[in-house]
Amino acid sequence: MQHPAQVPSEMVEALRESEERFRTLVQFSFDVYWETDAQHRFIRQEFANTLTDPPVSEIGKTRWEVPYLEPDEESWRKHRETLDAHLPFRDFELARPTPEGGKRYVSVSGLPVFDKTGRFMGYRGVGRHITNSKRAEEALRESEARFRTFVDHATDMFILHNEDSEVLDVNRNACESLGYSRDELIGTTPFFFDLELNAATWQRNREQLKAGGIATLESRYRRRDGTVFPVEVRMREFGQGGQRMIISLSRDITERKRTAEAFREMQAELTHANRAAAMGQVTASITHEVSQPITAMLCNAEAALSWLDSQTPHVGELRRALASIVTDANRAGEVLDWIRTLIKKAPAQKESVDVNNAILDVVTMARSELIRHGVSLQTDLAEVPLIEGYRVQLQQVVLNLILNAVEAMSCLDEPPRELRVSTTRNASGAILVAVRDSGPGLDPTIVNRLFDPFYTTKPEGIGMGLAICNSIIEAHGGRLWASANEPRGAVFQFTLPAERK
Incomplete structure (x- = not known):
């Protein structure tokens, strides 16, 4: 084996340049580079300029599972099985505490490392901080939960259609008013229960909606038991994920009609x-x-x-x-x-x-x-x-x-x-x-x-x-x-x- 002092200078320079390139790559990336030993203890971590993690003094002491907060125990158990089997893994999401008492989320991917004899030496991998995206996902879930709560407790019938009029979603009031379950209504078209609507009138309404307008009309809906009731319908089109969808809000106006008739009399x-x-x-x-x-x-x-x-x-x-x-x-x-x-x-x-x-x-x-x-x-x-x-x-x-x-x-x-x-x-x-x-x-x-x-x-x-x-x-x-x-x-x-x- 060659003595370190005898290592050619050009090899030392090449090693230094390689290390410099590596550090430059890390500094300008959004990822953390890390290595662990066979006992899954961190032995190296390289951070981008904008990222921080445990102090360098903790390297060699901190294990994967300490002090991570998430995911749940079952997910950790499955991940430990992966680690014990020395298998690669991708996009395993963790949550660590912050000094302020919050959470910082990281998505980690790793590859096992073996020496020439096949002995397991540890893992090398990258981690990406995904706190902002997780917060955005959480905010979206909360927003969707609030929206669903609002929609399901609305007094109007909420029906979501695609461009071809197919029903994509309905709220509880629509199910109760029409006498069908949500699963029974999804996939149908409004022609199924709207007595005044057909393909031609749907297209005429679409022309108005495409121009950014709101279509307001009166129609008649038929319940599952065959009874018919008057409704006022307001429709609006919007885009989501490259698709065009139509929101329909319908209100039972039976009492309004009765009141209007009584007023006319x-x-x-x-x-x-x-x-x-x-x-x-x-x-x-x-x-x-x-x-x-x-x-x-x-x-x-x-x-x-x-x-x-x-x-x-x-x-x-x-x-x-x-x-x-x-x-x-x-x-x-x-x-x-x-x-x-x-x-x-x-x-x-x-x-x-x-x-x-x-x-x-x-x-x-x-x-x-x-x-x-x-x-x-x-x-x-x-x-x-x-x-x-x-x-x-x-x-x-x-x-x-x-x-x-x-x-x-x-x-x-x-x-x-x-x-x-x-x-x-x-x-x-x-x-x-x-x-x-x-x-x-x-x-x-x-x-x-x-x-x-x-x-x-x-x-x-x-x-x-x-x-x-x-x-x-x-x-x-x-x-x-x-x-x-x-x-x-x-x-x-x-x-x-x-x-x-």
């Missing part, structure tokens, strides 16, 4: 009651409008009988008298039909409505009420197109606004008491109807509350007249509002979209 009752009350206020006008043609018919009939009794009947006069009777009978019939339509409870069908003619009919009915209160009425009706809507409901709105204006002006001690009803078209092409009065005007502090249900400034009022008017105009796609009139009084205006051709 109540509103219909209130609307009918409001019309009946308005009709009561114009009873004198109605009586006049009916009695006038009846009186005319009576006079013409008496004249016709007289001409028939004469020796030479006047056929021309008789014909004119009979024609007048027919005209007056039609007029009386129109008034009665208008009254019958206005006070009946059954909803009317939509029709093409001439707004100006509808307003003139209301003005005719309210004529006696206007005269009784000393109100002069002017109509300024421009040429406007037809609208699609409910004639009687719109007449109810105009009648309410006229009667409110008459009542407001009745408190004036001195004239003028002037009322003006006009129609025109606004900049957007919609029909604009305005009812202007010369009354005391509106209190600015209550203008925004005038259309609230049950809000009233009248001692005997219930506060539903203007609220009903507002709901009627909104149902026609328009808007109703109030403001000050010049030089005094108030103006109530509403818009109606023109009929599409």
